[in-house]
Amino acid sequence: MEQISSxxxxxxxxxxxxxxxxxxxxxxGARQDNKLMAQLADSSRKxxxxxxxxxxxxxxxSVVTMVFLPATFTATYFSTSFWNxxxxxxxxxxxxxxxxxxxxTVILTSIVNISAYAWYRRNERVVKSLEEGKVIVPLQHSLxxxxxxxxxxxxxxxxxxxxxxxxxxxxxxGVGSA
Numbered sequence: 001m002e003q004i005s006s007x008x009x010x011x012x013x014x015x016x017x018x019x020x021x022x023x024x025x026x027x028x029g030a031r032q033d034n035k036l037m038a039q040l041a042d043s044s045r046k047x048x049x050x051x052x053x054x055x056x057x058x059x060x061x062s063v064v065t066m067v068f069l070p071a072t073f074t075a076t077y078f079s080t081s082f083w084n085x086x087x088x089x090x091x092x093x094x095x096x097x098x099x100x101x102x103x104x105t106v107i108l109t110s111i112v113n114i115s116a117y118a119w120y121r122r123n124e125r126v127v128k129s130l131e132e133g134k135v136i137v138p139l140q141h142s143l144x145x146x147x148x149x150x151x152x153x154x155x156x157x158x159x160x161x162x163x164x165x166x167x168x169x170x171x172x173x174g175v176g177s178a
Contacts, residue, residue: 077101 078085082095
């Protein structure tokens with residue numbers, strides 16, 4: 001009977017040691033997770049600071065543009081050959097080819113605005129795919145090891161992104177099992 005109770009005590013001791021070891025491994029993993037999260041938070045703070053600096057610079061550029069663009073446009077427009085500001089009595093101040101300016105201006109403005117809109121829409125799709133947990137990766141610019149056999153290298157594909165805790169957390173499978 002003493003031998004049975006001794007064996008039971010040894011078994012209980014073994015289980016307690018296994019639980020303690022597993023707890024120690026889990027605590028180490030939690031410390032690693034915390035360290036990685038602190039690094040991630042620091043990186044995020046640096047990115048936010050840089051983004052704020054960039055936004056302030058863009059605002060300054062916009063203000064300078066709003067101040068100088070109308071004056072630049074006016075000076076450029078009146079310096080063209082479409083105007084004859086020294087016209088005598090009975091002569092037209094505006095050239096007969098004045099319409100060329102407006103046609104070229106409308107075409108170029110349309111091209112710029114359509115291009116800007118297309119660029120904006122493309123960025124919106126990328127942001128939406130990131131929010132949905134997918135990222136669009138142009139495979140020709142990615143590393144060769146990301147290209148899977150049977151996929152065209154010159155197409156983009158959407159790939160699932162693992163949640164952050166799956167990529168940062170070490171595996172604890174098999175801990176405590178003998």
